[in-house]
Amino acid sequence: MSDMRKESDNASVCAGQKTGLLSQIKQRLAGRTRGFAREENGTMIIFGLTIFMMTLVATGMAIDFMRHENMRTRLQATLDRAVLAAADLDQTNDPQEVVEDYFAKSGLQNYELDVDVQEGLNYRTVTANATSTVNSMFLNMVGIESIDAPAGGAAEERINNVEISLVLDISGSMDDNDKIENMQSAADEFVDTLITPDTKDLVSISVIPYTGQTNAGETLFNALNVDKKHDYSYCVEFDSSDFNSVALSFSKQYEQAQHYEYSSAYYGSNYNYKIQDPWCSDKETEEIKAFQNNNASLKNVIDSYRPRTATGIHYAMKWGAALLDPSMRPIVSSMIAAGDVDPVFEGRPADFMTDANDTGPASETVKVIVLMTDGMNVDQYRIRDWAYNSTSEYQHWAKYTLWYYLYNYVYRNSRDDYYYKKYYSGTADDRLAAICQASRNAGIVIFTIGFEINDNPYSKGVMNNCATSDSHFYAVEGVEISDAFGAIARTINQLRLIQ
Numbered sequence: 001m002s003d004m005r006k007e008s009d010n011a012s013v014c015a016g017q018k019t020g021l022l023s024q025i026k027q028r029l030a031g032r033t034r035g036f037a038r039e040e041n042g043t044m045i046i047f048g049l050t051i052f053m054m055t056l057v058a059t060g061m062a063i064d065f066m067r068h069e070n071m072r073t074r075l076q077a078t079l080d081r082a083v084l085a086a087a088d089l090d091q092t093n094d095p096q097e098v099v100e101d102y103f104a105k106s107g108l109q110n111y112e113l114d115v116d117v118q119e120g121l122n123y124r125t126v127t128a129n130a131t132s133t134v135n136s137m138f139l140n141m142v143g144i145e146s147i148d149a150p151a152g153g154a155a156e157e158r159i160n161n162v163e164i165s166l167v168l169d170i171s172g173s174m175d176d177n178d179k180i181e182n183m184q185s186a187a188d189e190f191v192d193t194l195i196t197p198d199t200k201d202l203v204s205i206s207v208i209p210y211t212g213q214t215n216a217g218e219t220l221f222n223a224l225n226v227d228k229k230h231d232y233s234y235c236v237e238f239d240s241s242d243f244n245s246v247a248l249s250f251s252k253q254y255e256q257a258q259h260y261e262y263s264s265a266y267y268g269s270n271y272n273y274k275i276q277d278p279w280c281s282d283k284e285t286e287e288i289k290a291f292q293n294n295n296a297s298l299k300n301v302i303d304s305y306r307p308r309t310a311t312g313i314h315y316a317m318k319w320g321a322a323l324l325d326p327s328m329r330p331i332v333s334s335m336i337a338a339g340d341v342d343p344v345f346e347g348r349p350a351d352f353m354t355d356a357n358d359t360g361p362a363s364e365t366v367k368v369i370v371l372m373t374d375g376m377n378v379d380q381y382r383i384r385d386w387a388y389n390s391t392s393e394y395q396h397w398a399k400y401t402l403w404y405y406l407y408n409y410v411y412r413n414s415r416d417d418y419y420y421k422k423y424y425s426g427t428a429d430d431r432l433a434a435i436c437q438a439s440r441n442a443g444i445v446i447f448t449i450g451f452e453i454n455d456n457p458y459s460k461g462v463m464n465n466c467a468t469s470d471s472h473f474y475a476v477e478g479v480e481i482s483d484a485f486g487a488i489a490r491t492i493n494q495l496r497l498i499q
Contacts, residue, residue, distance in 0.1 A: 075130050075151035078106045086117070086126040087155035089198070089493070095119075095126050108132065123158035159493055161365040162203045163291075163349055164194070165320035167313075168305070169373040169451070170209045170286065172277065175307035177478070179374055179451060186482040188299045190370075193489035195295050201344045205298060206290040206323045212279030212310025212378065213257050214319050217287030219340065223331045225253045230394040232259035234287065235280035238318055240427075243434040246442050247325040258388055260397040262381050262419075263309065263404070275401055277309040290323055291332055291341045291348060311375050314432040317466075321439045324349050324367045352443050369439060370488055371466065372449040372481075376459040377428035383419050429462050436466035447488045450475045 082102035086095035095117045103113055111132040118125045129152040168187060174180040194203050208214060213235040221234035235257035242249075259282065261275045281287075285304040292298050322328065326349050335341040350365035383402065387393060396405075406415045439446055448463040454475055467473040474484035 069149075071132050072149040072151060074106070074108060075111065075132055075149055076153070078102055078108065079128050079130050079151045079153050080155075083126045083128050083153055083155040086115075087124050087157045089124055089157045089159065095124065099126065099128050103130070123156060125154060125156040125158075127154040128152065157493060159199050159202055161350065162194070162492060163324055163365060163367050164203065164205045164492070165208060165323050165369045166190070166205055167208045167210065167316045167320045167369060167371045168302070169311065169313070169375070170281075170305045170308055171211050171311040171373075171375060172307050172309045173311075173375050177452065180305065180307050182479055182481050183372065183451065184303050184305065185479075186485040187302045189482055190485040190489050191295055191298050191302070193486065194492060195293055195298075200293045201342075204291040204293055204345050204348060206288065206292070206320070207298060207301060208288050208316050208320050208323075209281070209286050209305055210312060210316035211277070211281055211308040212262075212312045212380070213281075214312070214315040215281045215283075215287045216319065217284075217289075219335060219338070220288060220290065220331065223334070224248060224250065226256050227253055229256045230259055230391075230398070232394070232398045233257070233278060233280040233282045235259075235315070238315065238431075240431060240434075243314065243318060243431040244438055246321045246435075246438050246444070247327045248322045250327070258383055258397065259394065260383055260388075261309065261401040263401040275398060278398075279310050279312070281308060288319060288323075290335065291345050293342055293345075311373065311378050312380065312428065313371070313373055313377055314428050314435060317369070317371060317432055317435050317439075320369045320371065321435055321442075321444065324369070324439075324444055325442075326351050366492065367442075367444045368447065368492055369444055370447045370449070370485075371463070372451060373459075373463065374451040374453065376453075376456065376462065377425045377432065379425050380422040380428065381419055382422045384417065387418050432462065433465060440468060445472070447472045447491075448474070449481065449484050449488075451481055452477050 079099075082099040085091060085102065086098040091098060096115045099115045100113065103111065109132075111130055114129045116127040118127075129150070131151070132149045133147075166187065168183065170180065174183065191205060195205065216234050216236060218234055221236065224236065226236060237255040237257050257280045259278055259280055261278045263276070283304075285301050286308075289298070289301055328349050329347065332341055332345060332348055336343050336346055349367070352367070382388075383397060388397060402419060406418060410418065436446060446466060446468045448467040450460050450463045450473070453459045453463070454477065460475055463475075464470060464473040474487070476484045
């Protein structure tokens with residue numbers, strides 16, 4: 001009995017101990033819980049983890065966006081090159097195949113390409129759009145599985161109606177270093193580049209060769225009011241005011257240039273007395289050929305040139321500008337009626353553009369002067385009026401060079417009585433600058449070529465100042481002249497990105 005009582009007491013003690021232990025545990029847990037709730041040290045850990053996760057996501061998004069931009073840039077660069085090549089009118093392959101071939105060889109993958117080609121007699125427009133899908137590496141964490149990289153653009157080559165004055169130096173110095181041959185080859189290529197079967201009705205070229213003067217030819221000469229003295233050649237004297245405007249006057253009476261050869265370097269008794277190289281050429285092939293579009297005819301004329309004496313750039317530039325002025329339209333019409341100009345050029349020269357935003361018919365006609373020289377203007381000499389005022393005297397000076405006659409038949413002290421300096425080369429340069437400025441003001445684009453003048457900074461400056469801009473001036477040596485003419489022809493053809 002006592003044993004049973006002891007066991008019961010032990011059980012009660014044990015149960016009481018357990019109850020007390022549980023109570024203590026509960027109290028301690030409650031205390032720790034309340035302490036943990038009051039503890040602030042864990043806050044920074046949670047905040048740091050949150051910032052880390054946000055930074056990781058942002059960095060991943062930046063990587064995906066960089067991959068997208070890289071693909072877009074590659075697509076755009078490839079597309080720009082492709083449409084430019086495809087729009088080139090000299091491109092003989094199918095334009096769409098050209099664009100597709102550029103992309104095929106670019107190393108790009110997973111792209112879609114759409115190409116549209118529009119072309120006609122004088123233009124080709126190639127429009128292309130491309131897209132490529134860039135799969136996400138990190139953006140898929142926020143539900144964006146991929147991004148499309150787009151590219152688009154268009155290129156156009158359009159040959160507008162073009163009127164060109166090709167002003168070529170055939171002075172005596174062109175006989176050195178094969179310059180005349182190099183110039184002729186380059187000019188021939190220029191003609192072939194601009195006048196093709198597709199453009200012959202759009203592009204007209206007037207060729208203006210010059211020496212000390214410029215022979216207008218009988219038709220242009222007779223269209224003006226000129227005090228005609230002789231029939232040996234057809235050069236016109238211009239005074240300083242004539243170089244301040246592009247147009248010629250049809251009411252003013254001009255003076256006909258004298259037909260003679262100065263030839264101060266060849267006055268020895270052994271020199272052939274007969275006139276060799278008059279300042280105003282008497283060769284029909286060396287007259288101005290206006291508004292032509294026949295390749296063979298133009299090249300035959302250019303290839304017939306041979307070097308002659310003296311250099312009068314300003315005279316030729318005046319004619320080059322005048323032939324682009326709308327006031328010449330009636331003369332062109334008369335030349336068409338005479339069979340000298342293609343009837344397709346009826347209505348030329350076109351009107352000038354009145355402003356840069358002009359969208360009328362005039363805006364479709366590009367007017368260009370290409371002025372080439374290998375030297376610089378010379379002093380201008382003339383025979384005095386008393387010795388050049390009758391038919392017999394015109395005949396005399398058309399036969400004898402000035403200095404041969406003076407050296408052999410005139411006393412030394414009397415030689416100055418026969419001729420005078422009309423004006424200095426500097427005055428000729430000023431007149432050239434004036435007509436260049438007037439031409440630029442009218443909207444004519446001027447390209448100038450200085451051929452082997454690198455050792456003459458003054459001449460380079462004169463030609464550079466005449467050009468529309470520094471980039472329109474070319475200083476070249478030897479066969480580089482072909483590169484200059486080629487670059488000008490390509491510029492005229494107006495290959496450009498339009499979007």
